[in-house]
Amino acid sequence: MNRAILNQLDVEAEKVVAKYDQKKAATLTLLHMAQDKVGYVTPEIEAWVSKWTEVPVVHVHEVVTFYSMYHKKPAGKTHIRFCTGTSCALGGYEKILSHLKKKLNIQNGEVTKDGKFSLEEAECLCACECAPMMQVGDKYHMDLTEKKVDQILDAHK
Amino acid sequence: MANITIDGKQVTVKDGITIIEAIDQVKTELPRYCYHPGLSIAGNCRICQVEVEKMPRTVIACNTRVAEGMVIHTQSAKAKESQQVVLEFLLANHPLDCPVCDQAGECKLQDYYMDYGLYDSKFNEQKVKKTKKAVSIGPTIMLDQERCILCSRCVRFGDEITKTHDFGIFNRGDHAELNIYPGQELNNKYSGNVADICPVGALTDKDFRFKMRVWYLGSQESVCPGCSRGCNIKVEYEKSRPYHLKNERVMRLKPRENMDVNKWWMCDEGRYAYKSIDQNRIQKLISKENGVSSEISWQKALEKIAGLLKNAKPSSWAVLASPQYTNEELHLKKKLFKDQLKWTHIAFYAPGQEGSEDNFLIKKDKNPNSAGAAQILNLNGAADMTPVIEKAKRGELEGLIIFGHDLEKIYGAETLKLIRQKVKTIIYEGTNNNPTSAVADMVLPGVSYAEKEGTFTNFEGRVQRIRKAVEPIPGTLPTWDFLLNLSGLLGLSYKALRPEHIFEDLAKDNQAFQDLNYKKIGHQGMVWNKK
Ligand code: SF4
Numbered sequence A: 001m002n003r004a005i006l007n008q009l010d011v012e013a014e015k016v017v018a019k020y021d022q023k024k025a026a027t028l029t030l031l032h033m034a035q036d037k038v039g040y041v042t043p044e045i046e047a048w049v050s051k052w053t054e055v056p057v058v059h060v061h062e063v064v065t066f067y068s069m070y071h072k073k074p075a076g077k078t079h080i081r082f083c084t085g086t087s088c089a090l091g092g093y094e095k096i097l098s099h100l101k102k103k104l105n106i107q108n109g110e111v112t113k114d115g116k117f118s119l120e121e122a123e124c125l126c127a128c129e130c131a132p133m134m135q136v137g138d139k140y141h142m143d144l145t146e147k148k149v150d151q152i153l154d155a156h157k
Numbered sequence B: 001m002a003n004i005t006i007d008g009k010q011v012t013v014k015d016g017i018t019i020i021e022a023i024d025q026v027k028t029e030l031p032r033y034c035y036h037p038g039l040s041i042a043g044n045c046r047i048c049q050v051e052v053e054k055m056p057r058t059v060i061a062c063n064t065r066v067a068e069g070m071v072i073h074t075q076s077a078k079a080k081e082s083q084q085v086v087l088e089f090l091l092a093n094h095p096l097d098c099p100v101c102d103q104a105g106e107c108k109l110q111d112y113y114m115d116y117g118l119y120d121s122k123f124n125e126q127k128v129k130k131t132k133k134a135v136s137i138g139p140t141i142m143l144d145q146e147r148c149i150l151c152s153r154c155v156r157f158g159d160e161i162t163k164t165h166d167f168g169i170f171n172r173g174d175h176a177e178l179n180i181y182p183g184q185e186l187n188n189k190y191s192g193n194v195a196d197i198c199p200v201g202a203l204t205d206k207d208f209r210f211k212m213r214v215w216y217l218g219s220q221e222s223v224c225p226g227c228s229r230g231c232n233i234k235v236e237y238e239k240s241r242p243y244h245l246k247n248e249r250v251m252r253l254k255p256r257e258n259m260d261v262n263k264w265w266m267c268d269e270g271r272y273a274y275k276s277i278d279q280n281r282i283q284k285l286i287s288k289e290n291g292v293s294s295e296i297s298w299q300k301a302l303e304k305i306a307g308l309l310k311n312a313k314p315s316s317w318a319v320l321a322s323p324q325y326t327n328e329e330l331h332l333k334k335k336l337f338k339d340q341l342k343w344t345h346i347a348f349y350a351p352g353q354e355g356s357e358d359n360f361l362i363k364k365d366k367n368p369n370s371a372g373a374a375q376i377l378n379l380n381g382a383a384d385m386t387p388v389i390e391k392a393k394r395g396e397l398e399g400l401i402i403f404g405h406d407l408e409k410i411y412g413a414e415t416l417k418l419i420r421q422k423v424k425t426i427i428y429e430g431t432n433n434n435p436t437s438a439v440a441d442m443v444l445p446g447v448s449y450a451e452k453e454g455t456f457t458n459f460e461g462r463v464q465r466i467r468k469a470v471e472p473i474p475g476t477l478p479t480w481d482f483l484l485n486l487s488g489l490l491g492l493s494y495k496a497l498r499p500e501h502i503f504e505d506l507a508k509d510n511q512a513f514q515d516l517n518y519k520k521i522g523h524q525g526m527v528w529n530k531k
């Protein structure tokens, strides 16, 4: 299945690689492209990126494990990054986080049974001015309350 | 050229080299982990701190270039403090279990702690444990992640030397760990080198692991006999505990730096081939008479052989010399069989024995001294043993002296059987038992390259010395010694007592070796004079 997806991505990959002076510079972009389609970075994706960038696959793997925004295992359809930074702590994130966990019935690093959500506790996401906050998919949700969390989850069901 | 000062000593060095290269040129001690002269600069371990006057902070010597007028201190209080602090960080997550670590004794963490550390640990936190403790990552190497200091030497070795891209550093910060790609194994022809360059106990050699503490090892310079490259090596042997591992003396081989031959490396095939020095050795001098084998003394054997050779018709005997032997031994063979006895059937080349080759170190000729054999025996293209073998098969030979060759391996069991039937006397000289030694009328136990002195000539004509690391096994005799004695009995008097003297004679005799002697050959070898 991944193969087919990656074959489709080949056309786009060619364009991406052409944008850079050095092929290896396209590593991050290609990883994101493939992860967006497949959900997480598989060994096949690493090999595919290696093929396009001419970066040895072991070094592609270094990149994947270095950055926390690449998933090394399947994530939920909607991935939640919940900020546990200092400001969010002062803003009382703990209560909200445990509410979220109870609601989803998962712990940090897990995926809900229906595969809809996954949760990751993150270090500061740089939105201290509106702590507590979390990132759902690509979007920041700020000044969280338990009620707000419920609404957000419902919207993503 | 740049004029710089290192620890008060003024030196002039090449422009553009790094401080550490300059320091190495003047042979000053400076700690280093990630720096290796054969690999690219990483500058990640930070231990090589030096103070450079007029610079605000200490700098790393491996990634700072020299500049005119630089005044460098490696021992000043400032430099030492930096080195010490870096070491403390490097050891923060390192286990403190040297007594059970196989690297102990040749570990740079241990060494540098004693030389540059000696601090009291200020570290109260829990150490971050890495995942993999003592896992096999391939046929030759074990990985212990928690001992790794992430210097990336092994990573660069895979990227730059073997180009097999084996290692990577995964995750980051405290959690960064060294590993090979998941599901792969470390399996290339030079894998053993990563254990040599790993400065700590993270990568260890399975073959040597826990076999012996390194401080019991003796070390002798030699040359690998595994192929015609002649990589410079150290033969490391059990030195002070003869009761330990009773019948094994040589414990491991290590590459020895020679920029003209093998740089810092050697191949796995050569590295692990040392076992034949202690295994399956011919230890008894056996002579068969009327179908009965008995052990006889060297004295008796020499007399017997001399008697046979005295009466032999030069055209009815043949000698199979071998490029596994030293220049000195080949020279004696030439003197005795060719010049003195006037034999015409002399050969050394065994056809069809080529192995694999690459464009790095490994050569397909698996003999260490083919160039020397060809030059010394001077057979004008008639080095191939096959015509001699054909003659023997046809029953045209009365006697055959074989040095080291296993005819079954080269020509097949049938041929060996036939030769055995047709040739009346077969004398075998060699180090290890094989089907040919098994059928010989007389078996003379020789010594391995680790038990004698001599020289090999590599494929480029570089003459290099092998040296005696361990004593010959009782009952065995170096081939040169045997040949000297035999020559004496056959009226060829020699003043030589040692291989060195034989070499002097060779130098007189053979243009290619002219002007060479053991002193000139030294530790790094010397290219011969052949035009
Ligand atoms: S395993 Fe050894 S050579 Fe490789 S990074 Fe770690 S300490 Fe360096």
Ligand code: FES
Pocket (backbone or CB within 6 Å): B031, B032, B033, B034, B035, B042, B043, B044, B045, B046, B047, B048, B060, B061, B062, B063
């Ligand atoms: S040896 Fe200079 S930083 Fe590692």
